[in-house]
Amino acid sequence: SLTSGQIPPASEVSYFWRIGDSRGQVLRTQEQSFRYLDQRFSWKSETRDDVTVFWYGRDQFGDQLLSQTERSLAVIEDRLGISQSQPVRIVVYQNWNDMRPAVVERWGENQVVSLGVAMNAQTAVLFLHGSWERTLTHELTHVLTSQFTEGPYSRLPFWLSEGLATYTEGGVRNGTQNPLSIGLLSSGPTRKEDIDPAYAQAQSLVTFLIREHGGSANIRSLLATIAQGVTIDDALNAVYGFDRQGLERQWREWIGEPTEEVPPSAPDRPQLLTMIVISGLILLLSLVMLVVLLITLFKKPAS
Structure with a gap:
C-alpha cells in the first residue's frame, strides 16, 4: 500500500485495469491519468509555457511564484549554460510542518529540516520562508542538471x-x-x-x-x-x-x-631495474670475497 511521501506531489499518475474471467479472457481498459496532489490542502495551479506551479493560500501568490520561477530559470541558464528541456512543476507549502509528510518517506525521518527538495527531473518541492526565492533557484538547479544529465x-x-x-x-x-x-x-x-x-x-x-x-x-x-x-x-x-x-x-x-x-611516487621501471642490477652485483661480489676467504683459510698450513 502507498503511504504519504512515496509519490512526489504533482506527479502525473497513469493507470489501467486488467479484468479476467474464468475462461481466461482478459479485458484491458483504456489508460487513464490524474495529477496527484496532497489531499490535505486545496491546491491552486497556474501554467505558463512548460512551467506549472502549485500552491494553496492567497490567489495572488501564483503570479509571483511563476515570475520568480522564470527569473530563477534565467539565472541558471546564465550562470551554468543549461536550460529547461522538460516540463517543470513547482509545489509550494506554507511551512515545514505542512511539507514534511510529503517528503519524509523518500528522505527519512532523521534528516535535518530541508528548505526544499528536488524530487525528480521535473518536480521541486519547497516551503515558504525568508529566502524562499534562493531555495527555488537551488532546487531548480537540481531539476535542470538532472534533465541535462538524465541517464x-x-x-x-x-x-x-x-x-x-x-x-x-x-x-x-x-x-x-x-x-x-x-x-x-x-x-x-x-x-x-x-x-x-x-x-x-x-x-x-x-x-x-x-x-x-x-x-x-x-x-x-x-x-x-x-x-x-x-x-x-x-x-x-x-x-x-x-x-x-x-x-x-x-x-x-x-x-x-x-x-x-602526497606520498612519494614509486620509482619508474628503469630506476627499479638499475637498483636490482646494482644489488645483484654487490651480492655477487660479497660471495666471491667469501669464497676467496674460505680457500685461504683451508690452504693455511697447520702449526
Missing part, C-alpha cells in the same frame, strides 16, 4: 550537484576552513556537524572551476561528459586535464589552505 549511470557527486545549486542561488557560504577531503565531498556528509561546511566547500569548488578553468562553458562540457556514463575522474580529465585529486590540490591552494601531502 542510468550519470549520478553527480555531492560536491558537484550541491556546488552547482549553491553557486546559482547566490551568496557566499562560510565554512571553507579545515576543508573536507574530496572523497567525503563526493559522497556527501554523514555527520550533522559536517553539513554546513560540506555545502560551503562544494560551492567553493564549483566557484573555483568556473572562475579559474573555463567558466560555464566547461561546466556544461563536464555535465555533458558525465551524461555519457563516464566516471567523474574521467570526465574531469577530459574537460580540465586533472582528476579529483588534482582538483583538490589546486582548490586548496586557491582558498589558501594547506594541501595534503
